[in-house]
Amino acid sequence: MDVPFPLPNPNACEDSGISCPLAAGESYTYVASLPVLKQYPAISLDVKFELKQDNHEDVICVVFPVRIE
Structure with missing residues (x-):
């Protein structure tokens, strides 16, 4: 089941290490961080990360595996 977890900054073109518009055939490094709060349960799950136009x-x-301890 997918559970949306919006990023603090939903605009990938701002404060993420990339500049827009993106050009075909180029490589980019997107940088984002999320806080891991003490209230989060210990869990292993798959995270699906999408950037959309x-x-x-x-x-x-x-999709990548994540483990919160």
């Missing part, structure tokens, strides 16, 4: 099409979509 203004028209809601995916720029990138990755």
Whole structure:
């Protein structure tokens, strides 16, 4: 089940290490951080991270395992 967890800054073109518009064939490094609060339970799960264009099409979509202890 997907549970949305919005980033503090939803605009990937601001304060993320990349500049827009993106150019085809180029490499970019996107930087973001999220706080891990003490209230979060110890859990292992898969995180799906998506960056979308203004028209809601995916720029990138990755799934990776996460463990909170």
